[in-house]
Amino acid sequence: MDLLDVKTINEAVNLQVKVMEEIPLKKKILLETKNSLGYILASDLVSRDDLPSFRKSTMDGYAIKYKDSQGASDTIPTILRIVEEIEMGFEPKCRIENGEASKIYTGGMLPEGADSVIPIEFTEKFSNDLISINKPIVFMDNVIDIGEDSSKGDLYQRSGKIIDPETIAMAASLGYDKIEVYDKINCKIISTGDEILPVSSELYPAKTRDINSYMLYSLLNSMGINVVSMKHLKDDKEIIRKELLEDIDLIIVSGSSSKGKKDFIPFIAKDLEPGLIYHGVSIKPGKPTSLSLNNKTIILGLPGNPISAYTVFKCVFQKAYNRYYNIEDSLKIKCRLVRNIHAKSAKTLIQLVDIERREDELIAIPIFGFSNNISLLKKVRGYILIDEYSEGLRENEYVWVSLIK
Numbered sequence: 001m002d003l004l005d006v007k008t009i010n011e012a013v014n015l016q017v018k019v020m021e022e023i024p025l026k027k028k029i030l031l032e033t034k035n036s037l038g039y040i041l042a043s044d045l046v047s048r049d050d051l052p053s054f055r056k057s058t059m060d061g062y063a064i065k066y067k068d069s070q071g072a073s074d075t076i077p078t079i080l081r082i083v084e085e086i087e088m089g090f091e092p093k094c095r096i097e098n099g100e101a102s103k104i105y106t107g108g109m110l111p112e113g114a115d116s117v118i119p120i121e122f123t124e125k126f127s128n129d130l131i132s133i134n135k136p137i138v139f140m141d142n143v144i145d146i147g148e149d150s151s152k153g154d155l156y157q158r159s160g161k162i163i164d165p166e167t168i169a170m171a172a173s174l175g176y177d178k179i180e181v182y183d184k185i186n187c188k189i190i191s192t193g194d195e196i197l198p199v200s201s202e203l204y205p206a207k208t209r210d211i212n213s214y215m216l217y218s219l220l221n222s223m224g225i226n227v228v229s230m231k232h233l234k235d236d237k238e239i240i241r242k243e244l245l246e247d248i249d250l251i252i253v254s255g256s257s258s259k260g261k262k263d264f265i266p267f268i269a270k271d272l273e274p275g276l277i278y279h280g281v282s283i284k285p286g287k288p289t290s291l292s293l294n295n296k297t298i299i300l301g302l303p304g305n306p307i308s309a310y311t312v313f314k315c316v317f318q319k320a321y322n323r324y325y326n327i328e329d330s331l332k333i334k335c336r337l338v339r340n341i342h343a344k345s346a347k348t349l350i351q352l353v354d355i356e357r358r359e360d361e362l363i364a365i366p367i368f369g370f371s372n373n374i375s376l377l378k379k380v381r382g383y384i385l386i387d388e389y390s391e392g393l394r395e396n397e398y399v400w401v402s403l404i405k
């Protein structure tokens with residue numbers, strides 16, 4: 001790896017965004033809202049109407065003028081005359097005047113003149129057309145006003161959101177039966193290494209189960225990326241080269257990225273057109289990361305160590321992807337650090353942490369260990385970036401933690 005070629009974390013992110021913009025990867029499509037789960041919203045969801053569009057009751061009861069309930073009690077109930085039973089889904093026919101009430105159901109439309117709903121449990125049927133009420137209520141009690149949920153023109157959801165069931169419910173309420181989304185990009189995952197075994201396999205000496213394919217598969221899925229295939233390849237330059245030539249949006253390769261004699265990815269990429277964009281990011285872990293382009297296919301080379309692959313994926317690949325699609329970055333929260341973190345290398349340190357609540361504050365607990373040990377992921381809730389000029393962080397310092405979960 002040519003040391004002069006090593007990029008900072010920001011440069012690596014910027015280069016990936018630039019590549020994505022130049023291809024360009026974004027393609028808007030119109031999709032049935034109910035089938036849009038997991039896609040990225042491509043245009044803002046804006047309220048087309050006032051919601052609700054009518055004054056809506058939140059209780060089964062009687063629509064009244066609230067002033068008629070003033071002073072009502074068990075001992076001195078107020079008597080009101082029933083003028084109508086309002087049918088669900090229909091406009092009321094009668095206006096409410098002083099001393100009058102209309103039977104109404106939850107979700108029903110308030111009649112003209114009424115300004116509140118007295119729940120059925122605070123009333124008693126006196127006769128066919130009379131009720132007594134025994135509790136005072138206030139103006140707009142048990143009523144949702146027009147536009148209270150949202151007003152016409154309100155921004156409900158900015159584009160760049162990975163669509164979740166909540167977004168789908170909102171879109172439905174606004175009358176969007178179809179929504180604009182970005183077409184999912186297609187990705188192939190390759191894990192390399194003669195020592196890698198299928199997950200279903202028993203363990204043999206010197207062998208390791210394929211963690212990275214499964215990890216990447218689920219990370220990609222959660223971001224709205226379509227994983228078309230997952231392949232394990234032997235450390236064979238020609239086999240790997242052939243697989244890198246496929247015309248697809250994205251190929252993510254784990255392993256074969258460092259200095260071992262079988263670490264082919266950057267070397268193969270040099271012969272592609274336009275070829276290697278960078279090899280090496282000054283981060284720890286994750287230095288032997290590479291980005292290449294073959295025609296319009298992005299090739300991301302991740303380190304084989306699972307924790308390194310994970311942190312690079314989160315802090316470089318996903319960061320750039322989010323920026324490109326305008327997806328909000330994860331929240332950062334301030335925590336008290338419970339242990340010193342030494343950062344003696346001239347690289348940006350990506351420190352995974354667990355977060356706990358202790359009394360009334362949040363604390364960050366660094367997760368130390370070798371990046372080959374997958375059990376480090378057990379407690380991961382976030383990470384801290386410590387820049388390359390820092391000597392580290394001290395116990396009890398307050399630090400910003402980017403949330404992972």
Ligand SMILES: Nc1nc2c(c(=O)[nH]1)N[C@H]1C(S)=C(S)[C@@H](COP(=O)(O)OP(=O)(O)OC[C@H]3O[C@@H](n4cnc5c(N)ncnc54)[C@H](O)[C@@H]3O)O[C@H]1N2
Nearest residue numbers: 191208209210211212255256257258259263303304305308
């Ligand atoms: N002399 C040097 N050696 C190494 C350096 C270096 O700078 N000089 N960098 C180290 C760092 S940092 C990393 S990270 C690794 C990256 O190496 P590779 O990307 O070439 O990955 P491999 O050698 O293939 O594997 C490393 C490690 O990870 C395990 N692995 C690989 N793939 C998977 C998988 N799909 N699932 C689970 N585990 C996997 C593999 O068995 C190895 O144990 O290089 C260091 N060496």
Ligand code: MOO
Nearest residue numbers: 285286287308371
């Ligand atoms: O980059 Mo290695 O990825 O430090 O473990």
